[in-house]
Amino acid sequence: MDIYIPTSAKEFSQRKLEEYAKYEKIINEGRRSPIWFMETFLGVKLMDYQAWMFMETWNKPFALWLCSRGAGKTTLAAVYLQTKMMLIPDYKVYISTNSAAQSIEVFKKIEDIALQRIPSFKTCTDIFMHEIENHGSSETGFIHDPAGHHFRLFNNSELVTLSTNLNAIRGKRGSVLYDETAWQTAEQMAVTENFINVDTSFGLGTEKVKHYDPKQMPLQLLYASSAGDVTFPFYEKYRTFAKKMFMGDKNYFCCDINAYTILDHSTVNGEPIKSHLTREQIEKSIEEDPDLADRELFNKFRKGGGQNAVVSMDTLIRNSEVRPPLLYNDTGKKKFIFCYDPARNFDGSVLSIFEVVNDKIVGYKLRLVNVVSMVDEESKNKTPLPMPQQLKIIKKLMIEYNGERSAEWENIEFYIDAGAGGGGVSAVADQLMDDWIGEDGLKHRGIIDPEHKQYETARKKYTNAMPIVHLIDPQGYKKVIYDALGKMTKLNLISFTDYDNKDFIMLDQGKGEFETYELSFEEKLALVNINLLKLEVSYMCRYETPNGGVQYELSKDKKNKMHDDKAYTCAMGAFALAVLRREDLLKDNKKKTDYSSAPLFSSNISF
Structure with missing residues (x-):
């Protein structure tokens, strides 16, 4: 067989040919040993478990990383993509997450590594930075475009962030990194998984001479996340990928790295090192929120309320947005609904605060802006x-x-x-009827329920009290308020916050730009409490009783393990919204009919 070497239009000097030969040798060696290439040219050192994940993922079309919080999966994915894009020409990668802000956070991680902004990467080089094509709109080559942040290397490899608008991202081709995959919907994955339905080695031409081109690196789907809910696709993919890998299918890789694996088995080149996670941090997380710790530290998928759930986790995610909590009335014109479930001995005592929004299209809706848990931190059992x-x-x-x-x-x-x-009634509503002096030193009017039968005579005595209280009897109203919760959330009329337990959130500034908003302690506490409320809501179930009635309570596996007070205050807020919308609907908004242009009636009959 003759090997045909096509001649180029431009003659290269011997020195240039030697440089290309060295470059070719380095690239081919890097493809054989990508860890060596990454350490030598990018200056990044991985822990042994990260290096194992890196190498096992390298040539697999389907890979899944189930990792605890703190495992460094996003950073590892960033370094992995940098290495692959440098070694594989024409390699296009898309980043898919639950929101544009999360995609851009992964993009910024790659940008920070390239620009040597991460202090923990002590020997990071700028080689990757010099491989990026520069554009007039960006000095660094990292383009912050509203349609998708992106950059391109000189070898025509490219990385692009995806929006959550499914109609706008159909029909693309390339590898996909799914970050925080646990909460991505089946519809979203169905669109992006089709990006790899192309054989990268396939090609046609008009020449009669048949060339034997080298086999191309296959496109890849890489899923990276902590554990989520069993009703989402990530759980089934975790099970499927693990089974296929155990059966010897070389196209699949699946790993499960929990917090104790990192804590007890962190090594570099086989030598044990001090873990970046601490046992105190892990134990504190378990104590504060066992359910969250099981899911995010120990990779245990939660079951939620299942088919009986009043509100599915999918609905909660759809109605969640990245925004800071609101700790006071910043304009003096906003309207709020307070929903309070008091307790003293056994249950939790919770106050949820909703902002009322009068939308021009859908009418009244609510934004959950704060949740206050009245907990005595000094008590042994954290009682109210x-x-x-x-x-x-x-x-x-x-x-x-x-x-x-x-x-x-x-x-x-x-x-x-x-x-x-x-x-x-006795401990709260009765105590709020009298006028009182606030911390501001001013006298404030009391408040009272204008309709409750308990205050039939009190209303005549406390005439100065404002009639803004609505006492809700749990025996008579529990079914009504939870029915309202299910209906209002399905109609997308209650907005929650989306928070990933970091010290900051990314706020959309428009035009593809996101601002890093540093959270105060009070704001982080409010966001954590809202997350706990969403968790309780997702476990609330609707059960039919043998006598044909309906009962609302926590799912059977959580009934004796967690409270439902936060979920109850959310249901009260939904009921308040339903009442508000009903009153708005019944208002007489009919315009007065103008009879000036109506036809006249004339007759020769005498009336």
């Missing part, structure tokens, strides 16, 4: 605060959310659970 302290917190929040330059309580409606166990 004494009622006087809870009332003190409530009065302070009422002043802050009513806003400045506003009439007394004109911006607040207050819903309180009237169950006997929590003391909603």
